[in-house]
Amino acid sequence: MQQHEITEILNRPYSQELLARDLTRLAYVAKDGTPRNIPIGFTWNGSQIVMCTTKNSPKLAHLRENPAVALTIDTEVHPPKILLIRGQAELDVVDGIPDEYLQMNGSYQMTPEQRVVWEAEVRSLYDGMVRVVVTPTWVKLIDFETTLPSAVEELMHERAARQQA
16 A cells, blocks of 8 residues: 555544544454454554553563554444554653653543542553554555445445446
8 A cells, every 4th residue: 555545544534533532452463373452542643653551561572573463443333433554563662651651541531630640650650661653554444434344345346237237
């Protein structure tokens, strides 16, 4: 997929709405070859998905071995809006708490006072974290209005072809 195609899809209003959410599902392959899929907080910085995790997280060893990942960001309403992203995970160990970690919790229901307490607890717990950074190399938006899953699109084309015959 060409970069201009990726950019066009990611700049669509539904994509921007999904990229403003707090949770994605991160899929990766474990060292034993089996798939893993976990929910994880993220932020979108305009060109990359940034997720943060503890320095002792088991997923880091797997991502070092095989950095290929897939992400799903979606809604819980009908019709769903779904953004699928593929790329390579780059790992960046940082001291302290990355700004992205604090930003990705922005939509949780917390009062300002609760947020101060939460942030103090986070800062006291972690002396550093790992930023998992994914630059999209492939994307697909499924909104069930202008775009559909590829298998459904194929069926619709087949049906249209039969009707024309």
